[in-house]
Amino acid sequence: xxxxxxxxxxxxxxxxxxxxxxxxxxxxxxxxxxxxxxxxxxxxxxxxxxxxxxxxxxxxxxxxxxxxxxxxxxxxxxxxxxxxxxxxxxxxxxxxxxxxxxxxxxxxxxxxxxxxxxxxxxxxxxxxxxxxxxxxxxxxxxxxxxxxxxxxxxxxxxxxxxxxxxxxxxxxxxxxxxxxxxxxxxxxxxxxxxxxxxxxxxxxxxxxxxxxxxxxxxxxxxxxxxxxxxxxxxxxxxxxxxxxxxxxxxxxxxxxxxxxxxxxxxxxxxxxxxxxxxx
Numbered sequence: 578x579x580x581x582x583x584x585x586x587x588x589x590x591x592x593x594x595x596x597x598x599x600x601x602x603x604x605x606x607x608x609x610x611x612x613x614x615x616x617x618x619x620x621x622x623x624x625x626x627x628x629x630x631x632x633x634x635x636x637x638x639x640x641x642x643x644x645x646x647x648x649x650x651x652x653x654x655x656x657x658x659x660x661x662x663x664x665x666x667x668x669x670x671x672x673x674x675x676x677x678x679x680x681x682x683x684x685x686x687x688x689x690x691x692x693x694x695x696x697x698x699x700x701x702x703x704x705x706x707x708x709x710x711x712x713x714x715x716x717x718x719x720x721x722x723x724x725x726x727x728x729x730x731x732x733x734x735x736x737x738x739x740x741x742x743x744x745x746x747x748x749x750x751x752x753x754x755x756x757x758x759x760x761x762x763x764x765x766x767x768x769x770x771x772x773x774x775x776x777x778x779x780x781x782x783x784x785x786x787x788x789x790x791x792x793x794x795x796x797x798x799x800x801x802x803x804x805x806x807x808x809x810x811x812x813x814x815x816x817x818x819x820x821x822x823x824x825x826x827x828x829x830x831x832x833x834x835x836x837x838x839x840x841x842x843x844x845x846x847x848x849x850x851x852x853x854x855x856x
Contacts, residue, residue, distance in 0.1 A: 581606050584757075585616045585625035591711035591732035597659045597755040598629040611708060613642045617651040620758050627656065633754040634663070636747065637689050643756070644805055647846050648774050648815055654847035655772055657757035660854070665691050665746045668714055668726045668738040675741060678702055680720065682713035683727035691727050694745040699725075714738055754852075762824075762847030769823040770800060771848040773833070776807055776815045778841035785816065788839060791832045797822060815842065823848040 586598040588609020598607050608625055610616045616628040632643045647655075665687055669678065680703045681688075681695060687710050688695065695704065702725075707713035710728035714736045717726035725741065726732075733740050763769070777784050792799055801819040822829045824845065837843040 582627065583608055583625045585610050585619040585628040587613050587616055587630050587709070589709065589711045589715075591714065591729065591735045592709045593661060593663055593729055593753060594629055594631055594709075594755060595711075596729065596731060597631075597661045597753075600661065601629060601657065601659050601755075601757060613640075614646055614650065617646055617653050617758055620653050620760065621651060626759065628653070628758040629659070629755050630758065631686075631753050632658075632756045634686060634690065635750065635752040637686050639803065640686070641805070644817065647772075648805065648817075648844065649808070651758070653758040653760065654762040654845070655756045655849050656759040656761070656763050656847065657849050658770065658852045659755040659757065660852045661753050661755065663690070663746065663751040663753050664729070664744050665727050665751070666730050666733065666740050667742040667745050668717065668728055668733045668736075669724070669741050670718060671737070671739040673723055673725070673739070673741075677723035678725045679722050680705055680717075680724040681727065682707045682716045682720075682724060684708070684710050684713060687713075687727045690746045690748075690751060693747040694742075695727075711735070757849075763849040765823040765825055765848070766850045768851050768853075769826075769848050770819055770821060770851045771824045771829065771833075772817070772819045772846035773824075774805075774815050774817045774842070774844050774846065775836060775840040776813065776842040777839070780812070784839070788816075788836050791835045792820060795828050795832050797829060797832055821851070 582605040584605040587594040619625040620628040711732045713726040714732040798821040804814040807813040
């Protein structure tokens with residue numbers, strides 16, 4: 578027991594992140610933390626060996642808390658990625674009729690993923706944000722007002738809630754990508770992905786194009802390109818890239834070195850195996 582891996586995750590128990598952590602390492606000791614920065618802090622201080630946090634949803638896009646953490650705060654690296662199909666359920670206290678529901682609790686991402694269903698079926702219900710989908714179920718179960726929660730079926734099992742409806746997300750192909758944070762990233766496997774960010778000291782025509790050209794010239798495929806406000810000043814952005822390949826691959830290492838030389842800020846998030854559905 579004393580040698581088992583300790584994996585922190587964005588909790589509490591009953592969240593999709595716990596489900597991702599369980600699928601990643603069923604034998605690990607799972608330790609819930611209430612925020613995404615707390616998970617990274619647990620890893621960087623040695624309280625946990627690794628940490629699992631959400632980074633992107635196929636409907637709602639990037640999880641800004643995780644991106645901001647990687648850019649501005651944490652020195653942890655991405656060791657692995659996990660992609661999990663998300664099925665949102667509508668949960669109530671046992672015996673609560675659908676027509677009685679006045680309040681619906683959930684994490685803002687989950688509420689957004691189910692916007693169409695909630696607007697159509699509960700147009701008069703008040704939507705209330707919770708810290709997590711599991712916390713939403715807890716709040717709903719303790720509420721004196723007839724209420725519901727949007728969350729995973731596992732949370733219903735943990736809290737004794739009744740499932741009123743399944744698969745209420747607006748898009749059936751609802752996937753969330755999670756990343757495993759650790760002190761080091763992964764060794765090359767031949768089927769890898771590399772994530773990093775960069776920004777420029779001043780905005781000039783062609784700067785971003787010159788960076789993208791470094792990859793295009795070497796036929797390196799970019800899986801994702803997005804931008805985030807730098808938080809320094811209005812109009813200044815940090816660019817985030819996922820590319821196919823490992824940072825230690827000679828051609829990629831050469832391209833990254835050229836990009837680094839052009840930038841004011843350059844931060845590596847890590848190289849890790851591309852997720853395979855049959856993992």
